Amino acid sequence: xxxxxxxxxxxxxxxxxxxxxxxxxxxxxxxxxxxxxxxxxxxxxxxxxxxxxxxxxxxxxxxxxxxxxxxxxxxxxxxxxxxxxxxxxxxxxxxxxxxxxxxxxxxxxxxxxxxxxxxxxxxxxxxxxxxxxxxxxxxxxxxxxxxxxxxxxxxxxxxxxxxxxxxxxxxxxxxxxxxxxxxxxxxxxxxxxxxxxxxxxxxxxxxxxxxxxxxxxxxxxxxxxxxxxxxxxxxxxxxxxxxxxxxxxxxxxxxxxxxxxxxxxxxxxxxxxxxxxxxxxxxxxxxxxxxxxxxxxxxxxxxxxxxxxxxxxxxxxxxxxxxxxxxxxxxxxxxxxxxxxxxxxxxxxxxxxxxxxxxxxxxxxxxxxxxxxxxxxxxxxxxxxxxxxxxxxxxxxxxxxxxxxxxxxxxxxxxxxxxxxxxxxxxxxxxxxxxxxxxxxxxxxxx
Amino acid sequence: xxxxxxxxxxxxxxxxxxxxxxxxxxxxxxxxxxxxxxxxxxxxxxxxxxxxxxxxxxxxxxxxxxxxxxxxxxxxxxxxxxxxxxxxxxxxxxxxxxxxxxxxxxxxxxxxxxxxxxxxxxxxxxxxxxxxxxxxxxxxxxxxxxxxxxxxxxxxxxxxxxxxxxxxxxxxxxxxxxxxxxxxxxxxxxxxxxxxxxxxxxxxxxxxxxxxxxxxxxxxxxxxxxxxxxxxxxxxxxxxxxxxxxxxxxxxxxxxxxxxxxxxxxxxxxxxxxxxxxxxxxxxxxxxxxxxxxxxxxxxxxxxxxxxxxxxxxxxxxxxxxxxxxxxxxxxxxxxxxxxxxxxxxxxxxxxxxxxxxxxxxxxxxxxxxxxxxxxxxxxxxxxxxxxxxxxxxxxxxxxxxxxxxxxxxxxxxxxxxxxxxxxxxxxxxxxxxxxxxxxxxxxxxx
Numbered sequence: 001x002x003x004x005x006x007x008x009x010x011x012x013x014x015x016x017x018x019x020x021x022x023x024x025x026x027x028x029x030x031x032x033x034x035x036x037x038x039x040x041x042x043x044x045x046x047x048x049x050x051x052x053x054x055x056x057x058x059x060x061x062x063x064x065x066x067x068x069x070x071x072x073x074x075x076x077x078x079x080x081x082x083x084x085x086x087x088x089x090x091x092x093x094x095x096x097x098x099x100x101x102x103x104x105x106x107x108x109x110x111x112x113x114x115x116x117x118x119x120x121x122x123x124x125x126x127x128x129x130x131x132x133x134x135x136x137x138x139x140x141x142x143x144x145x146x147x148x149x150x151x152x153x154x155x156x157x158x159x160x161x162x163x164x165x166x167x168x169x170x171x172x173x174x175x176x177x178x179x180x181x182x183x184x185x186x187x188x189x190x191x192x193x194x195x196x197x198x199x200x201x202x203x204x205x206x207x208x209x210x211x212x213x214x215x216x217x218x219x220x221x222x223x224x225x226x227x228x229x230x231x232x233x234x235x236x237x238x239x240x241x242x243x244x245x246x247x248x249x250x251x252x253x254x255x256x257x258x259x260x261x262x263x264x265x266x267x268x269x270x271x272x273x274x275x276x277x278x279x280x281x282x283x284x285x286x287x288x289x290x291x292x293x294x295x296x297x298x299x300x301x302x303x304x305x306x307x308x309x310x311x312x313x314x315x316x317x318x319x320x321x322x323x324x325x326x327x328x329x330x331x332x333x334x335x336x337x338x339x340x341x342x343x344x345x346x347x348x349x350x351x352x353x354x355x356x357x358x359x360x361x362x363x364x365x366x367x368x369x370x371x372x373x374x375x376x377x378x379x380x381x382x383x384x385x386x387x388x389x390x391x392x393x394x395x396x397x398x399x400x401x402x403x404x405x406x407x408x409x410x411x412x413x414x415x416x417x418x419x420x421x422x423x424x425x426x427x428x429x430x431x432x433x434x435x436x437x438x439x440x441x442x443x444x445x446x447x
Numbered sequence: 448x449x450x451x452x453x454x455x456x457x458x459x460x461x462x463x464x465x466x467x468x469x470x471x472x473x474x475x476x477x478x479x480x481x482x483x484x485x486x487x488x489x490x491x492x493x494x495x496x497x498x499x500x501x502x503x504x505x506x507x508x509x510x511x512x513x514x515x516x517x518x519x520x521x522x523x524x525x526x527x528x529x530x531x532x533x534x535x536x537x538x539x540x541x542x543x544x545x546x547x548x549x550x551x552x553x554x555x556x557x558x559x560x561x562x563x564x565x566x567x568x569x570x571x572x573x574x575x576x577x578x579x580x581x582x583x584x585x586x587x588x589x590x591x592x593x594x595x596x597x598x599x600x601x602x603x604x605x606x607x608x609x610x611x612x613x614x615x616x617x618x619x620x621x622x623x624x625x626x627x628x629x630x631x632x633x634x635x636x637x638x639x640x641x642x643x644x645x646x647x648x649x650x651x652x653x654x655x656x657x658x659x660x661x662x663x664x665x666x667x668x669x670x671x672x673x674x675x676x677x678x679x680x681x682x683x684x685x686x687x688x689x690x691x692x693x694x695x696x697x698x699x700x701x702x703x704x705x706x707x708x709x710x711x712x713x714x715x716x717x718x719x720x721x722x723x724x725x726x727x728x729x730x731x732x733x734x735x736x737x738x739x740x741x742x743x744x745x746x747x748x749x750x751x752x753x754x755x756x757x758x759x760x761x762x763x764x765x766x767x768x769x770x771x772x773x774x775x776x777x778x779x780x781x782x783x784x785x786x787x788x789x790x791x792x793x794x795x796x797x798x799x800x801x802x803x804x805x806x807x808x809x810x811x812x813x814x815x816x817x818x819x820x821x822x823x824x825x826x827x828x829x830x831x832x833x834x835x836x837x838x839x840x841x842x843x844x845x846x847x848x849x850x851x852x853x854x855x856x857x858x859x860x861x862x863x864x865x866x867x868x869x870x871x872x873x874x875x876x877x878x879x880x881x882x883x884x885x886x887x888x889x890x891x892x893x894x
Contacts, residue, residue: 045684151598152766190637190662192763192878197753201879204755210881211670214661215637223658229686230677237492237684239676240749241796302687306644308651316639319599320767349688431639432648434657 045236047229047246048289048443050296052410055165055278060113060397061124063106063272069119069128070271071101076133077146077260097263104265105272106398110370114275114398116255117161138256147259147321154256154322158189162251166199169249169280178205179247179282181231185213185220185402187316188253188323196249207241217316217430218366220402222304224248225438228283229299236285246283250403252276257322270325273369277400279407290445295413297424297440301349304436307338314431331368335429336375342435343380343425350423350439354380357425362418363387364408364440366428367394376427389415404428412442420444492683494676494693495736495890497743499857502612502725507560507844508571510553510719516566516575517718518548523580524593524707544710551712552719553845557817561722561845563702564608585703594706594768601703601769605636609698613646616696616727625652626694626729628678632660632667632849634763635700635770643696654688664763664877665813667849669751671695672885675730676746683732693730697850699723704769717772720816724847726854737892742860744871744887748796751883754785761878778815782876783822789882790827790872797870797886801827804872809865810834811855811887813875814841823874836862851875859889867891 075097079090116123120135133139137157138149149157170178184196190212193201200208211231213224228246235243254274262271286298313328340354347357363382367373367390377387384391389411393404400407405428412424420442427437522544526537563570567582580586584604585596596604617625631643637659640648647655656678660671675693682690701721709718733745760775787801794804810829814820814837824834831838836858840851847854852875859871867889874884 045681045686047686150767152764152771155765187639190765192634192662192664192761193753193758193881194662197879197881198758200753201755201758206752206755208753209673209751210753210879211673212662213659215639215641215659217639226656226658226681226687227674227677230674230679230681232677233680233684233686234492234673234677234749237680238748239492239494239680239746240673299686301685302681304656305653306640306647306655306657308648308653311640311645311648314639317599318602318637318765320597324599432644432657434640434644 045233046286047232047283047299048286048294048296049225049281049283049299049409049440050289050294050413051280051282052406052413053169053280054407054410055168055280056115057117057161057164057278058115058119059121059124060115060275061119062113063108063111065124065127066114066116067101067105067108067272069123070105071098072127072129073133073139073260074101074263077142078263080143080146081261100263100265101268101272104268106269106369110395111273111275111398112395115277117253117276118157118255138258139260142260147261150321151318155189155191158253158256159191159195161253162189162195163198165251165278166195166249170199170203177245178203178208179245180207180235180241180243181209181211181228181246183211183213183224183227183246183248185224185248185250186252187215187217187220187401188256189251190214195251215316216402216434217314218368218399218401218404219304219428219430219434219436221248221250221405222302222428222436222438224402225299226302226304229302232283232285244284244288247280248283248406249280250406251278252401252403254401257325259322259324266327266329269369270327273399275398275400277397277403277407279403279410281406281410286443289443293445294443295445296443297409297413298443300423300439300441301346302438303342303346303349304434305342306432306434307334310334310433313433316431331429331433332371332375334433335372335435336379338435339376339379339427342427342437346425346437346439352423357423358382358386361423361425362412363390364405364412364424364426365390366405367391368399368429370394372429409440418442492680493733494679494730494746495733495741495743496672496728496730496746496856496887497736497741497860498727498729499853499860500616500727501854501857502615502727503562504564504608504611504725505562505566505723506568506571507562507722508566509560510555510558512571512574513561513563514548514552514555514719516570517552518545519574519576520580520586520707521548521710524589525710527590527593528708547710547712548715548719551715553716553816557842558720558722558845559842562724564700564723565604565702585705586707589707594708597768598765602636602638605700605703606638606642608700609636609642610645612698612725613642613696617646617650624692625650625655626692627654627682627688627690628656628658628675628693630658630660630671630674630693630695632671632695632697633699634662634664634667634848635703636698637661642698662763663849663881664761665815665846665848665851666751666875666877666881666883668695668697668852669749669875669883669885671849672746673749673751676749679730679732691731691735694727695730695853696727697853698725699848699850701848704772706769706771713774713776716816717774720846722845722847724844724850724854726850726857728853728857733890736890740892741890742892743890744856744860745890747870747886747888748793749885750789750793750796751881752789753879753881754781757781757880760880763878778876778880779818779822781880782815782819782882783826785882786823786826786874789874789884793872793884793886799870804870805829805833808870808872809859810837811852811859811871811873812837813852814838815846815876817841819876856887865889
């Protein structure tokens with residue numbers, strides 16, 4: 001275990017537990033000694049989300065360019081499928097698809113750019129029509145299969161992409177202590193061993209526990225948070241080895257699942273809405289995080305609920321070529337009808353009401369799409385400034401599924417205008433329909 | 448929420464939290480009052496695994512019959528693929544495949560029977576050759592595609608099977624309180640919404656949180672345990688709503704992923720080893736479980752580790768027709784080399800050594816195959832009687848992936864010869880290679 005400081009590797013489990021408890025205790029005493037208000041027993045078990053590290057494998061591409069490439073690819077695939085070659089008929093398909101994409105595609109006013117890990121860098125400056133579909137690995141055999149590559153090929157590309165991200169996230173030469181836990185969140189690629197398990201295997205991190213938080217869609221950051229908070233709490237009460245740091249890694253490679261023959265309005269919406277998104281962050285017990293002066297978000301409470309009878313509104317299932325998405329246009333209405341009850345329940349558990357929250361809190365809302373932000377804003381009667389971080393992340397990245405909310409948390413932590421102590425009401429939505437949320441508290445890392 | 452007692456639905460979160468704390472406290476006082484030895488603070492956070500309910504959709508089929516059907520199906524698919532029709536050549540393929548299956552297939556001495564959810568009941572008494580492949584839904588179009596159905600069709604069958612299991616597990620007319628959490632464990636079917644999310648949606652269990660513990664293979668019960676223990680600990684320290692009961696549901700529909708054209712020795716081993724397996728159980732805070740006189744296993748400690756450089760030994764990946772398994776024949780050797788270190792680390796954290804454990808403890812070992820039980824027994828120098836529960840579950844069900852270990856736990860809880868207080872050393876293995884374990888303690892449910 002080259003990356004574990006030698007003193008730790010020689011300690012028994014019990015010694016390690018004693019060491020961590022001593023540090024937790026020291027953190028509390030230090031706090032009390034310096035006159036920082038003591039936050040009660042709950043703090044000893046609370047977790048801080050910190051160390052946000054966005055990751056990427058490709059420069060984001062401008063949305064106008066992506067819409068153009070998407071239309072060209074769809075028209076091209078349709079001509080192959082239908083055996084259309086005569087220039088006038090090809091032009092008619094192109095005109096029709098372009099009109100549809102212009103009508104249903106998400107506008108560059110809402111999403112400026114998206115990372116598309118599949119696309120070569122040249123796509124930023126050249127139309128896909130000029131580069132040719134061969135430039136994109138899953139479309140290399142489009143002439144024989146206009147749906148694109150089969151699922152096993154796409155999963156191999158997913159693995160290669162995540163391997164590259166993991167080398168960014170954990171440089172092989174870095175001497176940092178490995179995390180006690182590594183939670184891998186994705187709804188876009190499943191392999192066993194997963195790329196994360198292979199990383200832990202080749203780095204010989206035998207004290208690192210890997211957990212997969214898979215197939216929970218856009219709200220995936222919240223189950224991961226539940227797991228991380230639970231693992232820390234369980235370790236602090238002695239039910240597992242003591243844990244100092246849990247890393248969470250989101251790898252959402254959504255462009256991998258495109259099928260250019262899916263051309264219904266709902267398909268055009270989703271293909272123009274989702275961007276690839278990758279991010280790593282860490283959770284520490286709050287007392288340890290304070291000693292290390294970490295800035296971040298303390299987890300105060302979590303709640304999740306499935307909206308009755310809304311199961312059909314959104315699906316994400318496995319198919320021979322790719323994972324297959326369906327989004328109903330009514331999703332924002334369902335969320336608009338149910339979000340108030342979720343937020344009120346969250347607020348009750350931290351003794352706030354919505355009027356107080358509106359004046360004192362910041363909101364981190366998963367921007368499933370622009371309309372979702374609008375309905376949540378309206379249902380909770382928020383000002384535009386209160387959803388600005390969500391709007392900004394959508395504009396700069398598109399909907400990155402589970403990776404989106406961590407990017408918004410990162411904005412809030414970095415924002416100097418949001419003082420320490422500010423409560424952050426965070427929420428996300430996904431298949432189920434599931435509505436989930438947390439109350440967090442900004443912490444500036446002062447000891 | 449028709450299944451929630453009316454008093455609970457009307458309570459605020461804080462009222463519920465107070466209620467649960469009061470019950471926890473009452474449990475402790477009751478214990479102390481009746482002279483049961485007080486187990487220290489740790490007990491207040493510990494969880495009990497209980498209420499094991501095996502589920503099934505089909506009668507198990509005898510292994511000799513399954514081997515015969517498997518050989519027939521493989522020969523049939525190969526003849527289709529290779530365009531073989533002449534009776535003499537068909538006979539030659541049949542002879543060759545039968546010899547291979549007899550040589551590499553798991554013997555009926557090791558596995559007596561397996562549940563195969565795909566197979567109609569008639570398969571118990573009739574050869575598949577007589578029934579015809581059309582009797583099995585994924586082979587209905589074998590003549591046009593000898594790999595069997597494509598992945599989307601298999602996932603739809605998975606969903607229908609799990610819907611049926613969920614109606615068994617949670618009868619629609621039952622008035623029992625829904626669980627606070629429902630953890631769904633599987634490595635054989637992914638849909639969003641999952642069947643479990645759809646259940647919660649149509650029953651309107653708006654206070655039930657669903658978590659997917661997916662794609663972790665045969666060791667999946669342990670990550671689920673980590674999650675459940677963590678969710679209970681987090682709720683008990685006030686980081687989420689109070690939780691009284693977490694249900695865990697395993698749905699391993701492995702026969703769904705068969706591909707009769709996969710005919711290498713390793714494929715014959717895995718197809719004849721894995722059986723479908725379904726089971727539900729619950730975790731309660733120990734103090735609540737005692738009040739309800741639950742018999743079960745208290746979770747004392749958990750540990751998991753990835754064996755360095757063994758990633759290639761076992762894979763389970765998505766492909767266009769089905770999930771695709773590879774098992775190296777060296778897996779038992781890797782486990783044999785590493786199991787001692789894992790078990791010693793587990794024992795250290797509960798202040799036991801291996802010599803004590805050999806005399807005092809029961810072992811619940813995932814029977815990945817008969818050889819895995821043999822090497823673990825040898826590495827830990829156990830008696831055959833100490834691995835009897837594992838051997839028995841393998842014999843009666845085959846390897847049911849993540850569902851196997853809960854069946855073994857259930858055997859141990861039901862076994863009158865194993866007294867309360869007995870420590871249970873439990874372990875499982877899967878892709879990574881991951882080796883994971885827990886120390887549990889049998890509890891008889893006396894107040």
